[in-house]
Amino acid sequence: MATALKQFSVALAGKGVLTAAGLGLSPLQRAVAANTGNLQRRDCLIGKTLQSVIGGFVADEITAQLRAADPANRASRPFLFAAAAAEQAVADSGRILGAIPAARRGFVLSTTKANIDVFDQLAAGQPVPLAAQRQIQPAFLATDLAVRFDCRGPLQCVSAACVSGLLALQQGAACIRRGRADAVLVVGVDVISNFVLSGFNTLKSLDPEGCRPFDLGRVGLSLGEGAAAIVLVRRELAPAPRLLLTGCGTSNDANHLTGPSRDGAGLALAIRRALAASCAAPEDIDYLNAHGTGTPYNDNMEALAFRTVFGDHIPPFSGTKGITGHTLGGAGVIETTLCAATLESRLLPGTPRLRERDPVAPESLLETARPAAKLKRILKVNCGFGGTNAALIIEREQP
Amino acid sequence: MASLIETLVEELKAKLIAGFRLEGVTAATINADMPIFGGGLGLDSIDALELVAILEQDYGIVITERAVANKAFASVRALAEFVAANRA
Amino acid sequence: MNGEFSILAASWLGPEGYGNDLTGLRDWPTSLAEQLQRGDLNGLHWSLLSDSDPSRFLRMDLMCRLGFMAVELLDAGFDTMSDVRREHTGVCIESFTGSLDTDIRFALTPRPSIFTYTLPSTVIGEICIRFRLKGPVLSLVPTAPGGGDGPAEAIDWLQRGEAENVLCLSIEAMNRSTANSLPLPPELSAAGWHAAALLLGPEENPSRAQPLTAGPLADIAASRVRAPCRNALAISNRQKIQCG
Numbered sequence: 001m002a003t004a005l006k007q008f009s010v011a012l013a014g015k016g017v018l019t020a021a022g023l024g025l026s027p028l029q030r031a032v033a034a035n036t037g038n039l040q041r042r043d044c045l046i047g048k049t050l051q052s053v054i055g056g057f058v059a060d061e062i063t064a065q066l067r068a069a070d071p072a073n074r075a076s077r078p079f080l081f082a083a084a085a086a087e088q089a090v091a092d093s094g095r096i097l098g099a100i101p102a103a104r105r106g107f108v109l110s111t112t113k114a115n116i117d118v119f120d121q122l123a124a125g126q127p128v129p130l131a132a133q134r135q136i137q138p139a140f141l142a143t144d145l146a147v148r149f150d151c152r153g154p155l156q157c158v159s160a161a162c163v164s165g166l167l168a169l170q171q172g173a174a175c176i177r178r179g180r181a182d183a184v185l186v187v188g189v190d191v192i193s194n195f196v197l198s199g200f201n202t203l204k205s206l207d208p209e210g211c212r213p214f215d216l217g218r219v220g221l222s223l224g225e226g227a228a229a230i231v232l233v234r235r236e237l238a239p240a241p242r243l244l245l246t247g248c249g250t251s252n253d254a255n256h257l258t259g260p261s262r263d264g265a266g267l268a269l270a271i272r273r274a275l276a277a278s279c280a281a282p283e284d285i286d287y288l289n290a291h292g293t294g295t296p297y298n299d300n301m302e303a304l305a306f307r308t309v310f311g312d313h314i315p316p317f318s319g320t321k322g323i324t325g326h327t328l329g330g331a332g333v334i335e336t337t338l339c340a341a342t343l344e345s346r347l348l349p350g351t352p353r354l355r356e357r358d359p360v361a362p363e364s365l366l367e368t369a370r371p372a373a374k375l376k377r378i379l380k381v382n383c384g385f386g387g388t389n390a391a392l393i394i395e396r397e398q399p
Numbered sequence: 400m401a402s403l404i405e406t407l408v409e410e411l412k413a414k415l416i417a418g419f420r421l422e423g424v425t426a427a428t429i430n431a432d433m434p435i436f437g438g439g440l441g442l443d444s445i446d447a448l449e450l451v452a453i454l455e456q457d458y459g460i461v462i463t464e465r466a467v468a469n470k471a472f473a474s475v476r477a478l479a480e481f482v483a484a485n486r487a
Numbered sequence: 488m489n490g491e492f493s494i495l496a497a498s499w500l501g502p503e504g505y506g507n508d509l510t511g512l513r514d515w516p517t518s519l520a521e522q523l524q525r526g527d528l529n530g531l532h533w534s535l536l537s538d539s540d541p542s543r544f545l546r547m548d549l550m551c552r553l554g555f556m557a558v559e560l561l562d563a564g565f566d567t568m569s570d571v572r573r574e575h576t577g578v579c580i581e582s583f584t585g586s587l588d589t590d591i592r593f594a595l596t597p598r599p600s601i602f603t604y605t606l607p608s609t610v611i612g613e614i615c616i617r618f619r620l621k622g623p624v625l626s627l628v629p630t631a632p633g634g635g636d637g638p639a640e641a642i643d644w645l646q647r648g649e650a651e652n653v654l655c656l657s658i659e660a661m662n663r664s665t666a667n668s669l670p671l672p673p674e675l676s677a678a679g680w681h682a683a684a685l686l687l688g689p690e691e692n693p694s695r696a697q698p699l700t701a702g703p704l705a706d707i708a709a710s711r712v713r714a715p716c717r718n719a720l721a722i723s724n725r726q727k728i729q730c731g
Contacts, residue, residue: 007647047597112606119594122669134672139583139628156636159585160608160626167625174643195594199602202452203445250623252578252615269621273649385603386612388624418598420545441542448599456596 007247007277008173011238013096014231015337016088018081019324020056020224024088025341035368037322037353039210039222045194046201054210055192056224056325075132076115081227082145082189089229097183097231106181107151109142110158110168110188112329116195153181161384165332166392170248172232182234188333189227211294212353213319214361221293224325228334242397243340249273253387264305267389271309274391285315285379287348289339292319293326303361318366322353332382339378343396346372407479418453419446431475459487492645493696495688497711498560501681507560511715526663526680536560548589548604550660551613553682557656558614563686565618577622577650578614581635582607582658584678585628588665622650632659632678633705641687652688657705683708
């Protein structure tokens with residue numbers, strides 16, 4: 001039977017999300033339907049000066065609400081955001097997760113900088129609770145979250161730049177395939193911090209007016225923050241109709257560290273590996289959610305990669321970072337959550353904040369949201385610093 | 400004015416050597432009139448950004464346009480003149 | 488633990504010394520030994536292992552330098568490996584301290600050349616660029632220094648045919664002075680330093696291949712280097728990395 005040959009036989013049993021659009025999947029889906037961007041302007045500390053920045057910020061009211069509900073963790077926004085998303089995912093999974101013994105529940109975290117937020121306070125000699133300090137270390141953040149959600153099975157933490165999220169989903173699925181867990185709670189999170197703003201600022205990669213993926217006039221990216229969580233379970237444990245995670249592929253460009261000479265060959269290789277892992281052909285992909293950061297180089301390179309794999313038949317695709325910003329370690333899980341919601345709603349996202357399509361971007365770029373005639377299989381891709389690439393396929397079990 | 404520029408030339412050469420970690424390169428081996436980028440020092444686009452950061456942090460000069468950078472980075476001497484004219 | 492796949496090469500760098508599974512553990516040169524034992528890593532230089540151009544090494548941060556040295560020290564014939572084999576060589580790294588040393592340096596002096604290294608996965612990029620490796624990649628954060636599932640991941644890739652060889656690395660790159668510059672939780676400031684590499688794959692050179700034992704990568708590498716195989720057929724021709 002074909003399913004036995006696929007890399008993974010794993011179902012998505014629950015999901016939850018916190019983004020610039022708001023807390024939960026509904027505000028995110030409303031933003032998709034209305035094709036609105038959710039980037040906001042704020043004055044942020046970059047180094048030692050306040051600068052005006054456009055980013056995908058989590059609303060202050062939501063952060064305040066989360067802190068009030070969990071004062072013990074008020075000094076760690078990554079913990080609060082991740083827990084908020086995980087709670088939704090656990091609730092969304094209904095009785096499935098609860099029926100699985102704690103020792104058979106695994107946990108995987110994806111994050112690039114964890115609680116790097118507290119660096120400034122530590123450097124200034126201000127008091128920071130020990131738990132929040134320890135969460136600078138991503139695996140300690142993972143451990144604390146696993147304890148909160150009573151996942152006593154295998155624990156892993158992935159930190160691989162912007163592909164962390166897709167790798168974390170891959171690892172969660174692998175854990176189930178290897179028989180070490182029956183369910184895995186996969187969480188991705190990152191926050192906008194002085195540290196990361198400062199970094200992208202020194203690279204001059206930020207668009208001062210906000211990112212415009214695949215736009216002719218694009219000049220850079222916008223950072224975002226938030227979290228998402230997906231409960232993966234052994235396929236048999238989820239009721240029909242199932243959403244399945246069937247394959248993942250990774251690669252490294254082996255070319256240039258930060259990007260200018262990337263020809264898309266690395267990403268194309270990762271996509272081909274994901275297709276092979278899912279026993280799928282390029283024409284089996286009904287929608288592609290791009291990495292689409294909005295930098296001139298990234299979006300160009302992705303267009304090349306898509307052409308390499310799909311030739312003249314590139315599936316409908318879009319870049320949704322106009323809603324969320326680039327959430328780094330959160331991106332893979334946040335954007336896969338959006339893809340899972342898309343499989344359910346059958347409304348393909350457009351590319352919010354796009355004004356004029358760059359002719360280099362294939363014509364199948366969706367500028368606005370559009371109902372899908374046929375929607376079985378979605379391909380999600382991300383590309384990271386250091387030349388890493390990842391691609392992941394989720395699909396409806398029934399057409 | 401001429402000797403101020405010469406002093407800046409030597410100062411900038413030292414910063415380039417340190418900032419780009421150019422081992423085996425001394426001030427004497429950097430020609431002040433050759434292009435900084437594409438002039439044989441083996442520098443890349445990150446190094447160009449590094450130089451922008453050095454100008455901001457060490458001289459208080461903020462460059463926002465590529466055209467300005469291209470002109471200032473034409474040579475170490477051009478850079479010295481740019482710094483002398485614009486330093487905070 | 489696994490019958491089909493072997494350790495094809497192992498290397499180790501740490502306070503006590505450095506070496507691979509052919510040379511055994513050697514002492515650091517006297518000029519460096521004391522600093523390295525103290526945790527001051529600034530004196531590590533490329534010329535210890537190779538006469539080739541150090542310019543790339545000099546631009547890297549401490550974590551990448553250690554990773555680069557561990558792979559070079561493997562003396563595994565990467566330079567003569569076929570393109571096909573490179574395309575199917577995966578890289579898996581694990582690091583508890585990750586890029587923290589570089590993160591602290593960046594926070595002190597925010598420069599673009601430093602920022603690119605404030606991620607534990609950048610070392611994968613540097614290694615893949617140098618050796619043109621295009622297999623699967625993974626970057627994990629264990630809950631203790633030197634701990635991690637790297638070899639288990641590698642075996643899974645090998646068994647499923649997702650890679651023909653896997654380069655596994657464990658790197659802890661915290662310089663003593665950086666660790667002391669910020670009040671950090673003790674697990675981080677006392678993590679110490681090391682770089683360990685294993686090349687895993689199907690056995691091809693019986694005089695060098697060793698069975699893969701269970702346990703954390705760092706421990707496996709350390710024990711392979713401490714009990715080297717001094718088989719005459721396996722001695723390297725490389726000038727700098729040789730026995731005795």
